[in-house]
Amino acid sequence: MTELAGESIHFWQTPPLTGVELLSARYIEQRFVPHVHDGFVIGMIVDGAQRYRYRGADHLAPRGTLVLINPDEVHTGSKGHDQGWLYRAFYPQNTRLDSLMQELEISTCATHAFSETLYRDPDLVAGFYRLHRLLENGGEALEQQTLWREMMLTLFARHAKLRLPGDAGREPVAIAWAKELLLTHLAAPPSLEALAEAVHLSPFHFARCFRKATGLPPHAWLMQQRIARARALLREGCVPVQVATQLGFADQSHLSRQFKKVYGVGPRAYRDAGAQSPVARGR
Structure with missing residues (x-):
């Protein structure tokens, strides 16, 4: 600066x-x-x-x-x-x-x-x-590249004199394949461009099809999978800092913010509550 x-x-x-x-x-x-x-x-x-x-x-x-x-x-x-x-x-x-x-x-x-x-x-x-x-x-390339395309499409759609593409297709095989790739690379996901190339679609077309199929852009869907996996690890007794590192969160505070948005409670409180439950004590 x-x-x-x-x-x-x-x-x-x-x-x-x-x-x-x-x-x-x-x-x-x-x-x-x-x-x-x-x-x-x-x-x-x-x-x-x-x-x-x-x-x-x-x-x-x-x-x-x-x-x-x-x-x-x-x-x-x-x-x-x-x-x-x-x-x-x-x-x-x-x-x-x-x-x-x-x-x-x-x-x-x-x-x-x-x-x-x-x-x-x-x-x-x-x-x-x-x-x-x-x-x-x-931030992750997946989110940066997806949001860039979404914003440029919005800009062109509202204010440019250009013919824009119609609705996205479903492409179920490509979307299923992409989900598998994301689930196997939770901590270090591929970029949007690499992911689209792997499923043989253009990045823009892939991003639109993925949102249509799941209701979420790829990076947001990935975050939901990370949070679900974090919940499972916390229930097993893992400490939040280890969970954050294992799943590719920027740091523990990043995990805490994202986890609370979904479950309404922080990961430490969630883990502690699970440790105090009768099921957990009976292990």
Whole structure:
């Protein structure tokens, strides 16, 4: 993180999403001269406000708005608030976007997909913010790659002028095979792209079919299996820290948060209650 005169800039990529550059910044006195990007800019104003000129018009993007810039279109940028603006953005390279278009089976050129630049779409902003934080804080490739595709599909479906794919099929054999692979790799699951390749589907198509078949995206389904296995291990007397390590949770607190969301009680309390039960004492 680079800091100067109250400003901060963090620019990075995460291996599961190679080809998507990421920026988290606080700008106060920064002024961007007229310039272009060779790929899309998908930005969120987290706080403050930004002024920018795009397509011959001036725009003010306040907190909670989504800013979309098409490739090769001239734009500027400066503060629209005394305290500047807090900003998070995705810069997907064209090869990454082209790959996604192929998965979506969209043959139309997406270069000028968005006719507007400023969107007030709270659900979409919240989803992209969650994704950006996930990519910043690290996490399993399965979740990162799945959420990226889900958010891009939502963006295209709501605001782009593109023909989108129809409903996902069922693909029962592929889904059953994928479940087996996930169950045998609870602690270190494959990425979405590796999983889809193993069952001979595109990542996007696989993710949609999996959700249709199970009601959950692959990473959420995997978490439910981990929690169920954690419950069984706790009932056998395993301590939470060992359970967390064995099942691939980030740490014991991660296990505790996820376990409580399902069972309403923490893993230690669950284990202790089981140890005090008549069945447990009779072992």
